[in-house]
Amino acid sequence: MSGLKSGSVVFEHVRKTFGSFTAIHDLSLTIEPGTLVTLLGPSGCGKTTTLRMLAGLEHPTAGRIFIGGKDVTMLPANERDVSMVFQSYALFPHMTVLENVAYGLESSGLKKAEAREKAEEGLSLVGLAGFGSRLPAELSGGQQQRVAVARALVLEPQVLLLDEPLSNLDARLRRRVRTEIRDLQQRLGFTAVYVTHDQEEALAVSDRIVVMHEGRIAQEGPPRALYETPASSFIADFMGEANVVPCEVVGIEGNEAVVRLGSLEHRVPGRAAQPGPAKLAIRPNAIRLAPADGAGLQGLVRHAAYLGDHVEYEVETEVGTLYVVDPDVDRSLAATTPVAIGLHNRGVAIITA
Amino acid sequence: MEQRNRRVDMTLGLGLAGFVLLPWYRIEEGFYAFRWLARFPFGADEAPGLVQMVAEGRWWLAVVAALLLAAAAVRFFSPAGEARGRLLTALGVAGMGFLVLQGFAITFAGWSWTIGEALFGPLSIGQPAMGAGAVVVGLSFLFLFSVGLAEQGVMRGDFFVIAAIALLVALVAVFVFYPVLSMFVGAVQDIDGSFEPSGFLRNIQDPAIWSLDCVVGGARCGVAWRTLWLAVMTATGSTILGLAFALVATRTRFPFKKGLRLLTVLPIITPPFVIGLALILLFGRAGVVTTFLSDLFGIEPGRWLYGLTGIWIAQMLSFTPISFLVLIGVVEGVSPSMEEASQTLRADRARTFWRVSLPLMKPGLANAFLIGFIESMADFGNPLVLGGSHGVLSTEIFFAVVGAQTDPSRAAVLAIILLFFTLSAFLAQRLWLTGKNFATVTGKGDSGIHPALPRALAVGVNALVIPWTIFTLVVYGMILVGGFVNTWGLDNSLTLAHYARAFSVSLQDGSIAWTGVAWDSFWTTMMIALIAAPLTAAVGLLTAYLIVRQRFVGRNMFEFALMMSFAIPGTVIGISYIMAFNMPPLEMTGTALILVACFVFRNMPVGVRGGVAAMSQIDGSLDEASLTLRASSWRTIRRVVLPLLRPAIVAALVYSFVRAITSISAVVFLVSAKYNMATAYIVGLVENGEYGVAIAYSSMLIVVMLVIIAGFQLAVGERRLRRETRIAAPAGVRPLPAESIKEKIA
Numbered sequence A: 001m002s003g004l005k006s007g008s009v010v011f012e013h014v015r016k017t018f019g020s021f022t023a024i025h026d027l028s029l030t031i032e033p034g035t036l037v038t039l040l041g042p043s044g045c046g047k048t049t050t051l052r053m054l055a056g057l058e059h060p061t062a063g064r065i066f067i068g069g070k071d072v073t074m075l076p077a078n079e080r081d082v083s084m085v086f087q088s089y090a091l092f093p094h095m096t097v098l099e100n101v102a103y104g105l106e107s108s109g110l111k112k113a114e115a116r117e118k119a120e121e122g123l124s125l126v127g128l129a130g131f132g133s134r135l136p137a138e139l140s141g142g143q144q145q146r147v148a149v150a151r152a153l154v155l156e157p158q159v160l161l162l163d164e165p166l167s168n169l170d171a172r173l174r175r176r177v178r179t180e181i182r183d184l185q186q187r188l189g190f191t192a193v194y195v196t197h198d199q200e201e202a203l204a205v206s207d208r209i210v211v212m213h214e215g216r217i218a219q220e221g222p223p224r225a226l227y228e229t230p231a232s233s234f235i236a237d238f239m240g241e242a243n244v245v246p247c248e249v250v251g252i253e254g255n256e257a258v259v260r261l262g263s264l265e266h267r268v269p270g271r272a273a274q275p276g277p278a279k280l281a282i283r284p285n286a287i288r289l290a291p292a293d294g295a296g297l298q299g300l301v302r303h304a305a306y307l308g309d310h311v312e313y314e315v316e317t318e319v320g321t322l323y324v325v326d327p328d329v330d331r332s333l334a335a336t337t338p339v340a341i342g343l344h345n346r347g348v349a350i351i352t353a
Numbered sequence B: 001m002e003q004r005n006r007r008v009d010m011t012l013g014l015g016l017a018g019f020v021l022l023p024w025y026r027i028e029e030g031f032y033a034f035r036w037l038a039r040f041p042f043g044a045d046e047a048p049g050l051v052q053m054v055a056e057g058r059w060w061l062a063v064v065a066a067l068l069l070a071a072a073a074v075r076f077f078s079p080a081g082e083a084r085g086r087l088l089t090a091l092g093v094a095g096m097g098f099l100v101l102q103g104f105a106i107t108f109a110g111w112s113w114t115i116g117e118a119l120f121g122p123l124s125i126g127q128p129a130m131g132a133g134a135v136v137v138g139l140s141f142l143f144l145f146s147v148g149l150a151e152q153g154v155m156r157g158d159f160f161v162i163a164a165i166a167l168l169v170a171l172v173a174v175f176v177f178y179p180v181l182s183m184f185v186g187a188v189q190d191i192d193g194s195f196e197p198s199g200f201l202r203n204i205q206d207p208a209i210w211s212l213d214c215v216v217g218g219a220r221c222g223v224a225w226r227t228l229w230l231a232v233m234t235a236t237g238s239t240i241l242g243l244a245f246a247l248v249a250t251r252t253r254f255p256f257k258k259g260l261r262l263l264t265v266l267p268i269i270t271p272p273f274v275i276g277l278a279l280i281l282l283f284g285r286a287g288v289v290t291t292f293l294s295d296l297f298g299i300e301p302g303r304w305l306y307g308l309t310g311i312w313i314a315q316m317l318s319f320t321p322i323s324f325l326v327l328i329g330v331v332e333g334v335s336p337s338m339e340e341a342s343q344t345l346r347a348d349r350a351r352t353f354w355r356v357s358l359p360l361m362k363p364g365l366a367n368a369f370l371i372g373f374i375e376s377m378a379d380f381g382n383p384l385v386l387g388g389s390h391g392v393l394s395t396e397i398f399f400a401v402v403g404a405q406t407d408p409s410r411a412a413v414l415a416i417i418l419l420f421f422t423l424s425a426f427l428a429q430r431l432w433l434t435g436k437n438f439a440t441v442t443g444k445g446d447s448g449i450h451p452a453l454p455r456a457l458a459v460g461v462n463a464l465v466i467p468w469t470i471f472t473l474v475v476y477g478m479i480l481v482g483g484f485v486n487t488w489g490l491d492n493s494l495t496l497a498h499y500a501r502a503f504s505v506s507l508q509d510g511s512i513a514w515t516g517v518a519w520d521s522f523w524t525t526m527m528i529a530l531i532a533a534p535l536t537a538a539v540g541l542l543t544a545y546l547i548v549r550q551r552f553v554g555r556n557m558f559e560f561a562l563m564m565s566f567a568i569p570g571t572v573i574g575i576s577y578i579m580a581f582n583m584p585p586l587e588m589t590g591t592a593l594i595l596v597a598c599f600v601f602r603n604m605p606v607g608v609r610g611g612v613a614a615m616s617q618i619d620g621s622l623d624e625a626s627l628t629l630r631a632s633s634w635r636t637i638r639r640v641v642l643p644l645l646r647p648a649i650v651a652a653l654v655y656s657f658v659r660a661i662t663s664i665s666a667v668v669f670l671v672s673a674k675y676n677m678a679t680a681y682i683v684g685l686v687e688n689g690e691y692g693v694a695i696a697y698s699s700m701l702i703v704v705m706l707v708i709i710a711g712f713q714l715a716v717g718e719r720r721l722r723r724e725t726r727i728a729a730p731a732g733v734r735p736l737p738a739e740s741i742k743e744k745i746a
């Protein structure tokens, strides 16, 4: 199970249409060997379609796809060196766990005994040694998920594809399994393409994140860059919530831009900013509420909701209604309380697009 | 790369074998007798394509050779890829096109159209129907076409899927659409094949078909109107009775519900004319009831049974169970929570039923009505036995072919009218009812219980159901007892003579001699049914797989055409088969092959429906998982799809086997002295007035089929019904799929 031959993935101007509907518009993307890249985006944005084209379950309408440097555009699924973990796991209900894991090995022409041996190895890799003779229906959801991973991994593919692998697990299990998958990937060093619509999951497991929106790549980069310097209001809002408000860049000082937000001035890191009107993405927890003092940006609390470890406010201001998360649960502000608005340094970014 | 070349090589090898190693033309005494081997390859009749071309003067076969050579050249001089794919596809299309064209253009006597002679001059020699060689070469062109498409990346480059689709389309074209088309052409042809519309024009205006005399007080309406009237009456009656049965079985505390459901098996195992036969034994001029009434009350024995009334009763008996089966699903499909909601809104049980439950069932009732309508239209057995000279369309067609004055054009016209009626009903069912299904059970937490029926209604349905059940039991009792009675009405003593005459066996010189008159047709029937059943199941399930799992251009058309072929009445199929397969390019009348083909393509839609229903319950990602695990489509089908489909496979096998035994309408046209089928033989017995033997033989068939069905049920294990979850284990054996019985067309 060691020494997986991790391969790179390249999409070159790939387009996919279903009838008159274009699911993917001109997608170009390079994935380095040995990395875990997440396709992230709201439901229906084309993540699964992208993944299925990589697996060979759909063929692109135009463009080329390379795996490990080889053009696989026209190759059927069973002749590609990738394997896939399905959202529903797709374990064959009439085969035992061991038969499931050995299935791909036998399909690739391994002798039965050899295939079984490797399948056992694969099962112990995911901590399920000894479960081989059970039927999938006799396993818990988390165990089924691990069988699906083992079944895909024993083929030692160049690229492992995972389509929302955690969506059928409950919240607690999700956290644990995603750590397991990431550990396994780092230990064995294979290339993985991971699809999810959950930004927290994406932040937690990825080397790089590709955010998709309506069949296009909206932004691509390491998790931290995406979170801290979103390129568009869509990204800002999708990668954790954000208040997107109009602002004016009034000056550039070194690596910082000075922006004016109503009657408030604030310094924001932002190399690419140009003087003039722009937009500011403000994380809900980057807003500081203080007793109204007449100076700076003023607001009026409209709603307040106590949520245990924080309080959520809706505050009406001259730049629009802001959504604020305040960790100070002791100081609960009632509706109609006037407040003054301040900003933290972290969690505020200029949006150029 | 390797594999792609291997596919082309195998396809070319197949083509070569067909051209060089097999007789090109049809062997008169049968290919499987293998007597042609003695005179192969230089006998004029037995020679392969190559010899026919070189030595027998059939120069046009050179085109076939040239196309095969061109394909070989492409294979060796062009690398696998899209360009080669396009060439191979084109060659495949050209080859198939040429084979069809030459088959029609050149027949026994040479050119069949003058344009051929004008272009190429007269031929010194014609050609008989295609044989094994031509068919195999045709197949190889079809595969060439598929290989080409696969190399162009069509259907994700999946050769197996492309070839399967192409093959199915070709088969359906040859065995469903070509015959029906031939029938249309035959309507405007003379017996010698020349264009002659006068017969068509005379028949289509015939008052015997269209007269509306009976409305204005005349004697009798035309056969078209009578058939339509009968169909409407049967559909209405069987829908009402079926609904009553369904309500009793699901909404009352009737003590014999299980027994009631057994009734739904009856139409599958009953040869279609048997009910009519039993009615004759009861109500015919010498029937039990008739003689009883005349002895007791001096009621004059009448002939009222022999006509529309009798046919109507027989059809009600035959089709009520089908309607019952359809409507059980409909009645159970009404969500109890709707009815409970109605009750909490202050509606009493009666109001709930009439205002909520019944309106929700309406589309289902319409469906049952249309099924009853189509069944009645297509029914051939009962009218044949009971109609006498007052027939309906299906029997008139038959008599136009076998009757005193053979009139193929009249048969074709009648068949076209019948087809028009049934197809209209079918289209109504598809277009009007699709999407109007209010069945509201979602499978998700839809608990609650159906309210009991309002009292008045409960009394009413029981008053219908109980007498009708008793009547049905008496009729079936007649069938079982009938075979043991000497001569009904005249001599009611018990005897084994009928069974002995039909099924006697004796030992002669230490070997068994099948001396009974029935054995011959019985064994033929078993053999044909045994050959047809697995083919039907295979073709049906393969089609279902393609329809459910593959997206291809024209898929909806494909499915629609297949299902439509099921609305073609058997009589129409029969007449169109003899019109299509009686002369080159394809000649099959009088063979076992034509019977097998007829059964496969008549019963396949049931396999398709069962397969589609079963396959829709299997998560599609299972197949995809298998593909990404390096398995080919074929391996995926074998290892993943088939094992999960086992119940559907068994159902399709049993159904097609049983249907091959019981059907009569198409068969009666296609049997021959050598290959006679049980049902056709029994009809012959009835025509000779040998009711005793006929009914004995029929009961024997029913018993055989019951044993077979029971055997299958046992072999496959207990029936386990539970709601499928997304990746649920296969649910054991289902009963025969409801659709299969709904669609039974005699």
Ligand SMILES: Nc1ncnc2c1ncn2[C@@H]1O[C@H](COP(=O)(O)OP(=O)(O)O)[C@@H](O)[C@H]1O
Binding pocket: A018, A021, A023, A041, A042, A043, A044, A045, A046, A047, A048, A049, A050
């Ligand atoms: N087979 C198909 N036929 C038609 N439309 C499809 C098909 N598969 C996906 N789509 C459409 O393509 C879009 C992208 O789908 P998908 O890739 O599944 O989205 P997601 O990002 O949620 O995985 C959706 O609008 C979907 O409706």
Ligand SMILES: [Mg+2]
Binding pocket: A044, A047, A048, A049
């Ligand atoms: Mg998806």
